[in-house]
Amino acid sequence: SAVISQKPSRDICQRGTSLTIQCQVDSQVTMMFWYRQQPGQSLTLIATANQGSEATYESGFVIDKFPISRPNLTFSTLTVSNMSPEDSSIYLCSVVRAQPETQYFGPGTRLLVL
């Protein structure tokens, strides 16, 4: 398995502001992802965080809204920019462990935008 921590665990933010979420892993991993889990919805992949290069975004998600950094193989940040109430959600990072290839999730960041 993998030990993954996220900060903050929760936050309440005002409309129009930005929040940066941190994800820290206990050992180096090649693949790291960011997901969103909206109330009553399935987990939706936002982007793949690539070390040393720009993140790869899924359809419907753009870098201006969700900038991502991946400075090394154990750490990544996701920023939710210019927030609106529709951004209220749980944001989760995940990593892939090899042999077998399985994906593990962090505890999530619960965001409420007023």
Added chain:
Amino acid sequence: QKEVEQDPGPLSVPEGAIVSLNCTYSNSAFQYFMWYRQYSRKGPELLMYTYSSGNKEDGRFTAQVDKSSKYISLFIRDSQPSDSATYLCATGGGSNYKLTFGKGTLLTVNP
């Protein structure tokens, strides 16, 4: 049609019951199949994973995959109140390891 369909429930059973949770998927390229358990206010926890059709057993849990009908199941034997959680199925394929999730089934096991 959504790529992964899962009945959201809720599902309520008495302690000791056998629980059956099911998902269907549409993409025949999916190669790996996972079940996650998510307790309230926690991140998803990997419960079972499999890469082929057939059954995989781990204690009280059995994961079943039928690729011909694109159907995946999770069975829980002798269910316990501690099994009360949301169960998420997930599938994926290829080297990018991207997963597509079902909406999750909320299970309550009553003592």
